[in-house]
Amino acid sequence: MSLMSEISEYGAWQMKGQADAQAIHHAKRAVLDWFSALYPGTRIDPCAQLLKAHHSELGFGRSSLPGCGTVAFAPTAAWITGSVSHAIEFDDIFRDAVYHPGCPTIAAALAVGEDLQVDGLTFLKSIIAGYEISTRIGAAIQPAHYRFFHTTGTVGCFGAAGAVAALAAPGDAGIMGHALSTSASFASGLQQAFRSDAMTKALHAGNAASVGVRSGLGAASGITGANAMLEGEVGFAAALVGETVDWKTVTQGLGEHYNITDMTQKNHGCCGHTFAAIDAAIALRGQGATIDNIAAIEVQTYQTAINVTGNHEPKTAFECKFSLPYVVCHAFGHGAVRLAAFDEQAMSDTQTRALMKKLTLTQASDLTATFPKQRAARVKVTLKDGRELMHFAPHRKGDPEAPLSDQDLNDKFLELVSPVLGDAQAKTLMNQIWSLDQLTLADLKLAQA
Numbered sequence: 001m002s003l004m005s006e007i008s009e010y011g012a013w014q015m016k017g018q019a020d021a022q023a024i025h026h027a028k029r030a031v032l033d034w035f036s037a038l039y040p041g042t043r044i045d046p047c048a049q050l051l052k053a054h055h056s057e058l059g060f061g062r063s064s065l066p067g068c069g070t071v072a073f074a075p076t077a078a079w080i081t082g083s084v085s086h087a088i089e090f091d092d093i094f095r096d097a098v099y100h101p102g103c104p105t106i107a108a109a110l111a112v113g114e115d116l117q118v119d120g121l122t123f124l125k126s127i128i129a130g131y132e133i134s135t136r137i138g139a140a141i142q143p144a145h146y147r148f149f150h151t152t153g154t155v156g157c158f159g160a161a162g163a164v165a166a167l168a169a170p171g172d173a174g175i176m177g178h179a180l181s182t183s184a185s186f187a188s189g190l191q192q193a194f195r196s197d198a199m200t201k202a203l204h205a206g207n208a209a210s211v212g213v214r215s216g217l218g219a220a221s222g223i224t225g226a227n228a229m230l231e232g233e234v235g236f237a238a239a240l241v242g243e244t245v246d247w248k249t250v251t252q253g254l255g256e257h258y259n260i261t262d263m264t265q266k267n268h269g270c271c272g273h274t275f276a277a278i279d280a281a282i283a284l285r286g287q288g289a290t291i292d293n294i295a296a297i298e299v300q301t302y303q304t305a306i307n308v309t310g311n312h313e314p315k316t317a318f319e320c321k322f323s324l325p326y327v328v329c330h331a332f333g334h335g336a337v338r339l340a341a342f343d344e345q346a347m348s349d350t351q352t353r354a355l356m357k358k359l360t361l362t363q364a365s366d367l368t369a370t371f372p373k374q375r376a377a378r379v380k381v382t383l384k385d386g387r388e389l390m391h392f393a394p395h396r397k398g399d400p401e402a403p404l405s406d407q408d409l410n411d412k413f414l415e416l417v418s419p420v421l422g423d424a425q426a427k428t429l430m431n432q433i434w435s436l437d438q439l440t441l442a443d444l445k446l447a448q449a
Contacts, residue, residue: 008177042067063111064447082107083206093264097138103205104156105130109163120436130163153189153204160212168220181225183215273305275396276377291333317342
């Protein structure tokens with residue numbers, strides 16, 4: 001059996017078989033966390049620009065644009081919600097794949113699920129399938145793929161297409177295979193997009209979601225894809241990895257262990273490559289290192305973190321979210337890095353900016369060697385009285401080794417969603433998500449919010 005056939009057989013089995021209770025619970029966690037990122041994302045760029053660009057398409061179809069009070073046809077809805085949910089930088093991560101699966105996968109599944117009027121349990125099972133397929137492909141191609149490509153834009157196509165095929169043709173392995181194969185041809189997203197102050201990075205997730213919708217629905221209507229698209233001599237890996245890939249890791253344990261149970265849910269509203277250093281800074285702050293008494297900061301971390309977040313002079317909110325010096329110094333001053341860290345007053349704070357000039361950022365070979373499976377940082381501070389304090393963060397708060405609890409996710413959801421929906425409506429939606437396996441997607445009435 002070919003690689004794509006094996007993956008597709010899994011996707012079909014996932015929709016036909018008994019739902020794994022733990023996986024369903026974690027799928028609810030993923031959906032809750034996705035909405036936590038989506039709603040505040042509707043209040044920042046590029047949401048307004050996307051709504052303006054697609055104004056003639058709004059108001060038609062059954063797929064909602066939550067937070068925007070309207071609907072669209074499924075591909076457009078997935079394009080917009082996939083992009084918007086990635087904009088706020090609070091979306092989930094599958095660490096081993098350097099990948100945010102929720103934005104493309106859930107955006108696509110929601111758009112098609114609403115259009116097909118499916119029940120909540122079917123929706124959750126499709127998300128599990130999309131997460132499982134895409135996270136395994138993503139982990140197999142790292143770290144080589146991440147040199148140039150944004151995994152959420154590339155591998156996200158598989159997550160979205162897998163979820164949509166599972167909804168459009170439940171239990172049909174052939175359609176699943178064609179959907180995945182077709183989506184691979186449209187996988188895209190270059191890292192240069194998030195090394196500048198541009199809106200493009202968020203669009204990578206939306207494009208992957210839209211590709212997944214079109215590929216999945218197309219396959220269900222008879223469009224065929226190339227079966228060897230992943231491992232073929234001019235296929236996905238040859239073009240986007242450039243190294244030999246151990247594809248056996250993709251299918252080992254399929255259906256036995258679910259990667260959706262090993263997600264990282266963000267505790268900070270910025271790039272995940274900065275999190276270990278932020279956690280260390282917060283720990284040192286608790287030991288007495290404050291923005292007023294620090295003479296010097298040394299951060300040691302892995303090379304990719306430096307490549308992506310080594311900006312010492314960020315000017316915009318987007319740049320600050322991808323500036324390890326900024327977010328670490330903000331954490332020393334405030335004890336957290338939430339949405340308020342990126343308003344104009346916080347970004348121009350003179351104490352934070354002065355502290356950034358005292359921070360040095362260096363690569364640690366041992367931490368680089370364990371990327372992407374471990375995201376660690378060491379932070380040492382020298383205080384003005386000469387004392388030195390150091391903290392090593394081997395993992396990030398929110399990683400599988402230190403997961404956010406269900407209550408943590410509830411608190412995060414209410415913090416981020418209540419300002420958009422209001423307290424009462426946010427609490428109602430939160431409770432509905434935890435009961436989604438007993439409801440239909442229509443019960444959520446998302447287009448009205």
